[in-house]
Amino acid sequence: MFEVPVFDTTGKKLGAEKVDPAWFGGIVRRTLLHDAVVAYEANKRAGTAKAKGRGEVAGSKTKPWKQKHTGRARAGTKRSPIWRKGGVVFGPHPRDYSKDLPKRMKRLAVDSALLSKFKDGEAIVLDGLAYDKPRTAALAETLEKVGVKESCLLTTQQADDAGRRIWLSARNLPRVHTLPVSDLNAWDVLRYKRLCLTREAFNTLIASRRDGKAPPVPPSKDAPKDKRPARVAPRRGKPAVAKKEGK
Numbered sequence: 001m002f003e004v005p006v007f008d009t010t011g012k013k014l015g016a017e018k019v020d021p022a023w024f025g026g027i028v029r030r031t032l033l034h035d036a037v038v039a040y041e042a043n044k045r046a047g048t049a050k051a052k053g054r055g056e057v058a059g060s061k062t063k064p065w066k067q068k069h070t071g072r073a074r075a076g077t078k079r080s081p082i083w084r085k086g087g088v089v090f091g092p093h094p095r096d097y098s099k100d101l102p103k104r105m106k107r108l109a110v111d112s113a114l115l116s117k118f119k120d121g122e123a124i125v126l127d128g129l130a131y132d133k134p135r136t137a138a139l140a141e142t143l144e145k146v147g148v149k150e151s152c153l154l155t156t157q158q159a160d161d162a163g164r165r166i167w168l169s170a171r172n173l174p175r176v177h178t179l180p181v182s183d184l185n186a187w188d189v190l191r192y193k194r195l196c197l198t199r200e201a202f203n204t205l206i207a208s209r210r211d212g213k214a215p216p217v218p219p220s221k222d223a224p225k226d227k228r229p230a231r232v233a234p235r236r237g238k239p240a241v242a243k244k245e246g247k
Helices: 030-043 105-117 135-145 162-169 184-189 199-210
Strands: 002-008 013-019 123-127 152-158 176-182 195-199
Touching: 002 105, 002 199, 013 105, 013 199, 030 105, 030 184, 105 123, 135 162, 152 162, 152 184, 152 199, 162 176, 176 184, 195 199
Parallel strands: 002 123, 123 195, 152 176, 152 195
Antiparallel strands: 002 013
């Protein structure tokens, strides 16, 4: 069992919460974490690099001068890669770098990343972290009092109004990133040195791993309904005429 210290907003230690490694897979799967990080980094690549080849650059396809009796080296086209402003040999072309992992592997990677934070003592729980309006100075003071001086991933229960106020309070703090529990991923958990969870976020995370309850997600706003009448596709061809039955 690992112990996660609990602090209040004034920096006072209130105790510790116990975490069973079995709730997060039991072991830290390093190879799986490597695969997940590589996939996340690859998915961020735009893949829009482009260099023109000899068949794409501007220039005539004819020989700039005849083959012999000029004293110059033989040349076939101005688009040659050895010429200035010529084509590029084996240059980059637009491509898709994205990689996909199965859903189960993503879940195991997140569990391994979280377990590594609990195992190394880099996770804490903040009790009573709530603001009526964005308060960047108050949040910075709280992180300083609890001993968080490195980069930090601040996790809230969900992206509701309370979570948005915490996000607004933390967005101007350098090296502090905010995510709800439902959006946790292995790349963000490993990217930041410390993991700070609110009391509600910690309880939701433990309930999802221990009891199998999915973390709550705020409902999305309904899209405006289109009041225009539905368009009826015109019928093609002549309508069929019913045959009269013979008497």
